[in-house]
Amino acid sequence: MSIRIQEDDFSLDREWDALRKRIGGSAGSIVAFAGLVRERARAGEEVSGLFLEHYPGMTESSMERIVEQARGRWPLQDVVVIHRVGDLRPGDQIVLVLVASAHRGAAFAGCEFVMDMLKTKAVFWKKEVRTGSKGTWVRSTGDDFERAKHWRNDGE
Amino acid sequence: MSIRIQEDDFSLDREWDALRKRIGGSAGSIVAFAGLVRERARAGEEVSGLFLEHYPGMTESSMERIVEQARGRWPLQDVVVIHRVGDLRPGDQIVLVLVASAHRGAAFAGCEFVMDMLKTKAVFWKKEVRTGSKGTWVRSTGDDFERAKHWRNDGE
Amino acid sequence: MKVRAFFFASLREAVETDVLDIDIGDGASLIDLRRCLAARLREDQMAALDAADVRVAVNRRLVHDGEAAVLAAGDEIAFMPPVTGG
Amino acid sequence: MKVRAFFFASLREAVETDVLDIDIGDGASLIDLRRCLAARLREDQMAALDAADVRVAVNRRLVHDGEAAVLAAGDEIAFMPPVTGG
Numbered sequence: 001m002s003i004r005i006q007e008d009d010f011s012l013d014r015e016w017d018a019l020r021k022r023i024g025g026s027a028g029s030i031v032a033f034a035g036l037v038r039e040r041a042r043a044g045e046e047v048s049g050l051f052l053e054h055y056p057g058m059t060e061s062s063m064e065r066i067v068e069q070a071r072g073r074w075p076l077q078d079v080v081v082i083h084r085v086g087d088l089r090p091g092d093q094i095v096l097v098l099v100a101s102a103h104r105g106a107a108f109a110g111c112e113f114v115m116d117m118l119k120t121k122a123v124f125w126k127k128e129v130r131t132g133s134k135g136t137w138v139r140s141t142g143d144d145f146e147r148a149k150h151w152r153n154d155g156e
Numbered sequence: 157m158s159i160r161i162q163e164d165d166f167s168l169d170r171e172w173d174a175l176r177k178r179i180g181g182s183a184g185s186i187v188a189f190a191g192l193v194r195e196r197a198r199a200g201e202e203v204s205g206l207f208l209e210h211y212p213g214m215t216e217s218s219m220e221r222i223v224e225q226a227r228g229r230w231p232l233q234d235v236v237v238i239h240r241v242g243d244l245r246p247g248d249q250i251v252l253v254l255v256a257s258a259h260r261g262a263a264f265a266g267c268e269f270v271m272d273m274l275k276t277k278a279v280f281w282k283k284e285v286r287t288g289s290k291g292t293w294v295r296s297t298g299d300d301f302e303r304a305k306h307w308r309n310d311g312e
Numbered sequence: 313m314k315v316r317a318f319f320f321a322s323l324r325e326a327v328e329t330d331v332l333d334i335d336i337g338d339g340a341s342l343i344d345l346r347r348c349l350a351a352r353l354r355e356d357q358m359a360a361l362d363a364a365d366v367r368v369a370v371n372r373r374l375v376h377d378g379e380a381a382v383l384a385a386g387d388e389i390a391f392m393p394p395v396t397g398g
Numbered sequence: 399m400k401v402r403a404f405f406f407a408s409l410r411e412a413v414e415t416d417v418l419d420i421d422i423g424d425g426a427s428l429i430d431l432r433r434c435l436a437a438r439l440r441e442d443q444m445a446a447l448d449a450a451d452v453r454v455a456v457n458r459r460l461v462h463d464g465e466a467a468v469l470a471a472g473d474e475i476a477f478m479p480p481v482t483g484g
Contacts, residue, residue: 029190035185124396
């Protein structure tokens, strides 16, 4: 288990190897999600970068709560969440979620749940920076809220 | 796009980096699934290894069909499927599925769909090898078939 | 007593600082704190803090019952616009 | 004409070989091929090939209409038990 917030990039390779060492032959499935900075905003405008801000202490708690909820719902053997903050550029990695389970359905659901909750509940703020403009603070989309909500109704 | 069958282990790191180079800043989401050899069979017996067999030519076609179906259903920017054959030991990587998309819902669904189809439709045979026994050929479970079937009904 | 008000993201930009040290009477509530802030900030800045989607945390915990909470010396009060991670 | 029969996984173990070269009359069908195999294999081996869940591929394509398919010289006929990957 590992939950981290950092300015530096992360290495999927290092996290993956460490996870595999921890789980050995006990879990059959690993699902990883990585979010990257897109070069275009939702409306299609070119984005020159992303600035991410958090509230030290509170953000960690919000992430821990999300992971606890996931572990309460599915039999997850290991969960890693790494979220970057600071200035990022298009193509950069923003977030990594790794979930290991004996059951692939649980690994997929757990990973997707954590991502959906990060999008709507984790204490981060993101600003899309554009050349020659002040930039825009990103808000969760209607789709993000729909996805977060569906976990409440769904027995999955 | 890459579909491969090989005896050698794969490096998630290498595949991930190559994928990221191909997609640049155009896709925001990458989902990876890796299947590992478990040290216990479903019924709990200790497994000393897994032997995987395929039908060269036909197996590749079955995998291509699965990936095509996934690309027909979701806007996927890139898909990588690597499946190992031969003798594997507990903890070894068996299969890797990497899916990149601009939409995380599509990346998750595409990756899970490919896995569910690999479990039930791809032309592989797997034998669980146990110390002091002839071993057992693995069959798709009822759960595998349920998961494969749910994609037919589901608009997701 | 002294408390500190923190402003994040768009609110930090609106208030033009990330933190304000505030001297306030013992037993003051969040309503009192808002009055103090209103005395120091411009109207458009207060409007940003008063927006319906702004959430307030005291010592890193969301205050759900809102303005009634009584503050203590050294409290950290955070004004947070809608969050989004991932 | 000559065709080749391939056996995979549990069927390879049952038949005790992964391939058999078979000499069969021109225009033979899968039914004729099964008759040829029955002449060469033990009863328990044929039972394995005849199991309901065994699928047959001709030149790496599943034969859905089954036994009626007419074979050609050089055809590869594969006997496949239920598949599972991943």
